[in-house]
Amino acid sequence: MVAYYNEYSKVYVSVDCIVFGFEEGHLRILIGKRKMDPGRGEWSLYGGFVGNNESLNDAANRVLYDLTGMEGIYMKQAGAYGEVNRDPGDRVISVAYWALINVKDYDEHLREQYGLEWVNIDELPQLYSDHNRMVEKALRMMRKRISTEPISFNLLPELFTLTQLQNVYEAVCHEEVDKRNFRKRIKDMDFIEKTEKIDKKSSKRGAALYRFNEKSFSEDPNFKL
Template identity: 70%
Template sequence: MTKFYNEYSKVLVSVDCIIFGFNEGELRVLIGKRKMEPGLGKDSLYGGFVRNNESVDEAANRVLLGLTGLRNLYMQQVGAFGQVDRDPGERVISIVYYALINTTDYDSMQQKQHDVHWVNINDLPELYSDHNEMVRKAHKMMKDKISREPISFRLLPNLFTLTQLQKVYEAVCGEEVDKRNFRKRIKEMDFIEKTELIDKTSSKRGAYLYRFNKKAYKEDPNFKL
């Protein structure tokens, strides 16, 4: 601590992390029960307070790693939530992030350990404090970004079908897209590579598996779905 700014009141800074996943054609959010007062037992996002020796980005990465056990997740800052009365315990300003994960990478034991579960974004219960507003703002940011950047691949396994890719886009945007036009546009993207592998889990005929080529994407300045 220093001798400076002693004339000003101190506030707490926290990070809240919205973790989006995709499964069975649904965009889902990871939530759990709040384990402290105020709001003990209420449905809530997962977060924590920023430590004195870390930046807000570092705090968010620490929280995400502790919750999922996964490193190098796609993460974007949503913004600051600082209403004076947002937390009945103390004056807390929260910096909010959203992350995208492939749900199959998230070990079920981790979920049980932290007592969290997936909920369809359209079926979210009333969450603690302003957490519903956080999710709404993050979801809007995803909708705006998914047509400009290939963030949908963060929600899919390394190998995926075109149907899976389309379903992700539809789940995020909340609307159906024309299959023919969608696939025509995909074929124009050099960074979505068709493999010789076939997925036969959805039909006897099967469907070709594709993968995302990061290097080719960086060389494509005109990406837009």
């Protein structure tokens, strides 16, 4: 292979993954302590360097699969971070991705293997380098999308109650919504289907369980939560 650009300096390119989950009424994020220098022992997002034969998306999907063991995860790019001194180890440009998963689908053995913790977003500690900025950007993007895209369902089990759905919306947007109006809007959406199953864990009377119908959603261009 002919070598080009030899007169230019080389930089490293990495991906950092912001994994959000929802549990017990809280929006949570998956973080861990760095096991390498620089920054050993500091709280950090999980990431990795982009391989020579990988696209950015391929690298992010690889990192997410290594981290969660899950494929087909909802994932969006949150932007590139390239301040000259952002990484004291070397010149590193990082592209951040945010992903949404259902905490119950995540293999606890993998979490323990990588030494990771689910932390409430309101209790997020100081992270390595500019990782807090990445999280803030991802949160803004998620809050903007949640009312116009059905991303909430990525944080929920296949069957969910309306209370769970409302709790997700409130946790992401960090604001309370009127229960009556919220449920009225939900019941007008054909792609949120009521099933015959009942969740008896949340109350003595039990609550109806619903599911998201992706096919019906694709036929509804006017979604707005």
